[in-house]
Amino acid sequence: MSMNEMEVKVNELRELRRMADELAGEITALEDSLKAQMTATGTDEISGPSFKITWKEVTSSRLDSKALKVAAPELWQRFSKQTTSRRFVLA
Secondary structure, eight states: OOHHHHHHHHHHHHHHHHHHHHHHHHHHHHHHHHHHHHHHHTOSEEEOSSOEEEOOOOOOOOOOHHHHHHHOHHHHHHHOOOOOOOOOOOO
16 A cells, blocks of 8 residues: 555545544434433433433442452452553554
8 A cells, every 4th residue: 555545544534533523422412412301301211103212320330450459469460361452543
């Protein structure tokens, strides 16, 4: 791939990312509007002819690995594992 081809692809990627950010903002604004309506009506579920929206509180439990490392470092060391990944960054 030539440098000109790389430049075209990088510019296209930048434009698509800009468009994705713009769409993400619009999606968030619409979601916030629907959530505000649900809050105003005091409901956590709304249904229509072609949709069903739920916005409910969910409780989950997760392991606090930082606290475990402080409280029981030998246990943390015994059950921790390293992973390796690659990160793609366009600057």
